[in-house]
Amino acid sequence: MIDLYYAEDDETIAQLVKEYLEQAECQVTVFHMIEDMKQALRKRQPDIILLDWNMPDGQGNDLCRWLRLRWLQLPVIFLTVRGDSCDIVDGFQNGADDYVVKPFELEVLHSRILALLRRAGQRKDACFYCDSLILDTEKKAVFRDNAEIALSQPEYQILLLLMENKGKTVTRRQLLEQVWDSNGSYVNDNTLTVTIKRLREKLRHPACLKTIRSFGYRMEDSL
Known part of the structure; x- marks a missing residue:
C-alpha cells in the first residue's frame, strides 16, 4: 500500500482525491495547513507527497524547499490550478519531481504517482x-x-x-x-x-x- 500525504485546502477536492486513491490501494492523509503536514513529517515520512500550490498558511513551494533540506529523495508532486509556467518553474527549482494541472482526471493523477514512485525506486539515497x-x-x-x-x-x-x-x-x-x-x-x-x-x-x-x-x-x- 502506498503511504501518501496530501496538502489541500479545498475540502471537496481533497475528499474526492482521497476516496479515489484509497480505492487504488493508497493510504491517504490529508492536511489543510502546511504547518500540520510539517508536524506529521517530523514523526513519520510517507512514500510520496502531493502539494497544492496555494495553502492558507503559505505556498507549496516553501514547503517543498523545507522538505528538500531534510529529505532529498522524498517524491513530491505539485498540484497547480493555472498551469502557470512560472509556478511550474518555481516548483521544480524548489525540488518538486512532477506537477499536475487542475482540473485533472483522477486516473491521470494516479498514473503519475505510480510513475514517480517507479523512478524513485530506481534511485538510492547517497x-x-x-x-x-x-x-x-x-x-x-x-x-x-x-x-x-x-x-x-x-x-x-x-x-x-x-x-x-x-x-x-x-x-x-x-x-x-x-x-x-x-x-x-x-x-x-x-x-x-x-x-x-x-x-x-x-x-x-x-x-x-x-x-x-x-x-x-x-x-x-x-x-
Missing part, C-alpha cells in the same frame, strides 16, 4: 539528513554542522540503520541482529547500550536521536 546531522553513504562519513565526526564501524552501522528508518522506531533486537549478528559477531544487550552511549557523545547529544523506552531508538527531526 545522503541521509536529520536536523544538522548528515550521513554520506558514498564517503562513509558523518557530519554535524558540516564538521566530520569519526565513528567506529558499529556506531556508523547503527546510525545508518536509524537514518534509513527515519521517523520509525528501530528495536534493540533489530539493531543487535543487523549490526552484530549479520557479521557473525554475537554480543550481549549491554554492548548495544554502551555503543549507543558513545555514539550520542560523539554526535554531541543530538535531540533528533531519541530513546523509545522499552523498545529501541528513533531518528526524528526536532527543528
Whole structure:
C-alpha cells in the first residue's frame, strides 16, 4: 500500500482525491495547513507527497524547499490550478519531481504517482539528513554542522540503520541482529547500550536521536 500525504485546502477536492486513491490501494492523509503536514513529517515520512500550490498558511513551494533540506529523495508532486509556467518553474527549482494541472482526471493523477514512485525506486539515497546531522553513504562519513565526526564501524552501522528508518522506531533486537549478528559477531544487550552511549557523545547529544523506552531508538527531526 502506498503511504501518501496530501496538502489541500479545498475540502471537496481533497475528499474526492482521497476516496479515489484509497480505492487504488493508497493510504491517504490529508492536511489543510502546511504547518500540520510539517508536524506529521517530523514523526513519520510517507512514500510520496502531493502539494497544492496555494495553502492558507503559505505556498507549496516553501514547503517543498523545507522538505528538500531534510529529505532529498522524498517524491513530491505539485498540484497547480493555472498551469502557470512560472509556478511550474518555481516548483521544480524548489525540488518538486512532477506537477499536475487542475482540473485533472483522477486516473491521470494516479498514473503519475505510480510513475514517480517507479523512478524513485530506481534511485538510492547517497545522503541521509536529520536536523544538522548528515550521513554520506558514498564517503562513509558523518557530519554535524558540516564538521566530520569519526565513528567506529558499529556506531556508523547503527546510525545508518536509524537514518534509513527515519521517523520509525528501530528495536534493540533489530539493531543487535543487523549490526552484530549479520557479521557473525554475537554480543550481549549491554554492548548495544554502551555503543549507543558513545555514539550520542560523539554526535554531541543530538535531540533528533531519541530513546523509545522499552523498545529501541528513533531518528526524528526536532527543528
